[in-house]
Amino acid sequence: MQNSAAPYGLIEDAALAVQNEHIVWVGSSDNIPENIEQDAVMWIDLDGATMTPALIDCHTHVVFGGNRAAEFEDRLRGIDYQQASRKKGGIVSTVAATRGLSEEALLDQAAARVLRLRQDGVATIEVKSGYGLDINTETKMLRVARQLRSRCDVDIATTWLAAHALPAEYAGRARDYIDEVAVAGLVSACKLGLVDAVDAFCEGIAFSTEEIRPLFEKAGQLGLPVKIHAEQLSHCGGTALAAEFGACSADHLEYIQEADVEALKAKGTVAVLLPGAYYTLGQYRQPPVDLLRRAGVPVAIATDCNPGSSPLTSLLLAMNMACNLFGLTPEEALVGTTRNAARALGRQYDLGVLQVRKRADIAVWDIEHPSELSYRMGFSPLLSLYRGGRLVV
Ligand code: NIG
Ligand code: FE
Secondary structure (H helix, E strand, O other), X not given: OOOOOOHHHOOOOEEEEEEOOEEEEEEEHHHOOHHHHHHOOOOOOOOOOEEEEOEEEOOOOOOOOOOOHHHHXXXXXXXXXXXXXXXXXXXXXXXXXXXXXXXXXXXXHHHXXXXXXXXXXXXXXXXXXOOOOOHHHHHHHHHHHHHHHHHHOOEEEEEEEEEOOOOHHHOOOHHHHHHHHHHHHHHHHHHOOOOOEEEEEEOOOOEOHHHHHHHHHHHHHHOOOEEEEEOOOOOOOHHHHHHHOOOOEEEEOOOOOHHHHHHHHHHOOEEEEOHHHHHHOOOOOOOOHHHHHHHOOOEEXXXXXXXXXXXXXXXXXXHHHHHHHHOOOHHHHHHHOOHHHHHHOOOOOOOOOOOOOOEOOEEEXXXXXXXXXXXXXXXXXXXXXXXXXXXXO
């Protein structure tokens, strides 16, 4: 509950009123205004449970075929992620499995992951393409992502990530791939109304800033916000590029430098930290949380659910990892999966806080204090989940 003066904005013994899917009043149950009490058609007694905004997973790749358990075994034998990717493992191996699956099969598999996330109180999920690397399969991925809305009763934000890796048929021709697939496919998927945002992977094993630039320019012409996978394994300049384009978010960020932090701050870009990938890849270099904190850059936390670097379908565990591995406070972790995650999706106008005029997306938990959400591992204290005031779980 929101009370800006108290830690977590907590209101003890609170009440909240919903009308037409939106919050119309929130405060202490001693102060419910008369008109609210009279207008209400139904009161739900939560019996002392804790309410928070429904959680938001603002960075996932839940639509994919196959798995990468063999690459996991290789990694434990000492073949790292970048070596695997150069050996035709990595992202490109998931591409073969994803191209080979029907839309129905992809939807079934993705729905199982989304339902698992929903059990953690997640009501809004960002879903990226990026395992098709041809126009048809990238578009198919986003069609599947959109179908997850009705299949799983969650809100889905779709992201065009064709610039995720270079497929074998374009080896040595990254610029042609960007023009012919990433940009051309974006234009057609956008016409079909399938794209909410545009993302790219800026890294030695993926694309350079100069390769990504024309894609971001096209996104701007189409009126689409951009975001980026940047400085995950090395410093390649993706964060500065994203800030130049006024990105909603820059994600990963283990290798960002002070100037990048300033650029994020100047543009109001959210830093999305992905501890599941850091943990899975056995990285040692943490994102500079203190620098981000001191600069006042909004920080969000997400699962990065994907078959390679983060086979994680628990946002609560990602919050726990953000605290234990990156040094966030449990309050920062909760803000990172609610208010700041909404902002990373450009949805701060209607999601992420329990305030009048926001959508009534609410998670109800069997906990005594919000710090418990980050404290446990492998256990969800969710009692119920509401979307627009309607009971979903
Ligand atoms: O966010 N960094 C790039 N993309 C994904 C990994 C995708 C994969 O390995 O399949 C990530 O970590
Ligand atoms: Fe990712």
